[in-house]
Amino acid sequence: MNIYRTQSEQVLKTAQVNKQLKSGQIIQGKIQQLYPDNKAQVQLGNQTLIAKLEAPLIAGERYHFQVQRADQMIHLKVLGERLTGKAQENITQLLQQLGLKSTKENSILLLRLVKNGLPFDKKQLSKAIQLLGQKENGRLAQEVILQMITRRYPMKESIFQALYTEKTTQQSEVMQNLLLKLREDSAAMSNNKAILIARLQSLLYGTVNEKEYVLNNIRSDTYTESNPFFQVLKSVGVVNSDLSLSSWKSMWGNASVSSQKGKDWPLNVTPPEIMNILKNLLANKQEVMQLSLELLAKLQKRSQSSATNSETREIQAQLIKIAALLHNRVDLRANYQQFDALDIHILQRLETLSNPSSYVLIENIIKNMEIGSSHNLPGKHFLNQVKHYLSLSGITYENDLLNKINQPQTVKELLISMIPQSDGTVHELATKALNHLNGLQLQSVFETEHFIQTAIHIPAYKPGINKDLKIEFESKKTSDGKIDPDHCRILFYLELKNLNETIMDIHIQQRSVSITVFNDNEKAKLQVAAFQPLLKTSLERMNYHLSGISFKPLQDKPNISKQIINHYSSSSYQGVDYLI
Incomplete structure (x- = not known):
């Protein structure tokens, strides 16, 4: 049976089908009706087509067909006899x-x-x-x-x-098991392991207050080989320039956040002040880098020959300028300006301040802290958590590489580099974590010519959420291939401590929002009703209208995977004619 184009307007559709059917593929079809001139109406998958017969087939019977050629004309070979009713x-x-x-x-x-x-x-x-x-x-x-x-x-x-x-497996469970094992192996801590621990902690537990956050970053940094955060803190004058690395590490054995400036906190700068210094440095990045590069050149020149008094004063003035950009406290400025121009420590400070990687580290520290700063605004905090996950998990790792998007080291990137060098339980858990991330990536986007569906899985990072949060978006594509915010569907899959399994199915048509909650707990209606006025007001601020909220039992929950199969089938064979 060969498949002919019987009408010229079907040429494009035939080309689309030929991309789907490949030589050697097998599919079941039914001869629905016979026509004169050896033509027949054939059902393949979910589509009904017109075919010209070159084999004696019987109307109403089913057959298995194998694609012999799929180019300008698709040829199907009949496999065996007609199918039975069994x-x-x-x-x-x-x-x-x-x-x-x-x-x-x-x-x-x-x-x-x-x-x-x-x-x-x-x-x-x-x-x-x-x-x-x-x-x-x-x-x-x-x-x-x-x-x-x-x-x-x-x-x-x-x-x-x-x-x-x-x-x-659950993503949070896989990450948690790996994190615990990596902490056990702290004696063999490498730079990548320490960064991976910090990434996993951040994804699993979110961010915390500034005191805990700064302490966690310092402690994680002590396990690394290059200790970049220690070098940054030295460069901005928070840590004395002559403090050795071994002394720095021993300082944090008993440090806690219970006392910001007492004996338990070994610095005379509070965690909020440290964060402000880092923000000041980042805000004045270009000027500080330029001044540091100029100073390095002058100091290196001075080490080779005697400097005049005017040159010394010029160097001192530039150091004062850098200190003023970083610090509001006079004592810290003074500490920063005390130096011997031939001392190696001042050169190390300036090298750190002129190094672009220092600012990448600072930017990531500040960004991760800010994600947690909106904990009193649940909606904003949730959106930040999603962005945080997309940034650090590596779910977009290959796309970022392809498009040369600069991102901090992600969990996926760190796993890829660590797995070949690991063994035993660490290797097993790291491989499982990488497989899980790859599985999420493979299911993150599904699209046809006019339809797009995306899925995001967020680790269960808050008390009361028993399993990872899954979000799905689906809609027809806009002209630039994106989800249409005026006409789309959003599904939230939740496993809550008190309400158990809950699905929220949100339909948006012309910015009118209808919500269906699938849950078997009667308390769900009361919980949603309490927040409905706030939800209505919040949607109106974004130019959306809440048309209603309904409730259904979980047995009526939507089956998205079945819809994907239907999209696949309908997009594969529409309007194409065959020769059998």
Whole structure:
């Protein structure tokens, strides 16, 4: 049976289908009606098409077809005889024709592919069966295989492991287990391990008050090889320039935040003052870098020859200028300005201040702190937490590399570099964490020509949230390929301590918002009703109108994965004619 274009306006649609159907792929179809001139109406998947027959087929019967060629004209070969009314017999026959074992698991997988109208080839199915045998949870493994074929992923073990790990573990659990193990191995702490610990802590627990935050950064820094935060604090005069690294590390063994300036806090600068100094430095980045570079050149020149009094005064003036940009406290300015021009310490300070990587570190410290500063504004805090996760997790790692977007070292980047150098439990946990991130990435975006769906998973970082938070967005694409904020759908999947499983399904049409809450707890209605006036007012501020909130039991919850399959099927074969 060959597939012809019977009308000129169907040329574009035929081209679109040819991109989906590939040589060797198999799909089930039904001959719905026979026409004169050896033509027939054929149903393939969810689509009805017109075909010209070159094989004697019977109206009303189903057949398995294999793609022989998929270029300007698609050729389908009929596999075996017409199908019987018994699905199991048809599947067994197809497995035999493909030379594959007719086991219960293989039959169930193949039956699900056929029922969903998904095309597949023998090599793909053989690899899928091989992967299926690796997992005890066969049903879940089948879900992963079905998803891989639905989304046209290569049938590779790495992709299978990533998706399977994501479905069988919670991101927060995986991160927590890895974090605990890394802390146990602190004796063999490397720079990357220390940064990874800090990243995991930040993603799991969010940010805390300034005192705890500064202390956590200092303690994490003591485990690194280069101790960049220590060097930055030295460069701005918070730490005496002659303090050794070993003395610095020993200072923090018993340090706590219970007393900001007492014996438990070994600095004469409070954590809020440290944060202000860092903010001042970042705000005056260009000027401080320029002054530091100029001073370095002058000091290096001075070390080679005697300097005049005017040159010395000029150097002193520039140091005073830098100090004024950093500090409001007079004592700190004075401490910063006391130096011997030939002393190595002043050169180290200026080298740190002229180094761009110092400012990347400071920017990340300040940004992470600011995410937690809005804890009294839940909405803003939540949005910041999402941005924080996208920035540090590595969920956009490859895209950032491709587009040369400068980001701080992410969890994924650190895992990739650490796994080859690790072994034992650390290697196992790090691999699982990387697989989980890869699984999330693979499911983060699904799109067709006119439709887009995105998903974000945020670790359960707040008390009362028992599992990771999942958010899905779906809509037709705008002209620039993005989600349309005026016409879209947003779903929140929550597992709450008191209300248990809860799904919020938000539909937006012409900026009118309707919300359906899926929950089996009667208390949910009371909880939502209490916040409805605030929600209505907040939406109006953003030029949205709340049209209503309804409640349904969880048994009526939406099945997004099924909708994705339908999108796949409908976008694959629409309006195309075949020759069989």
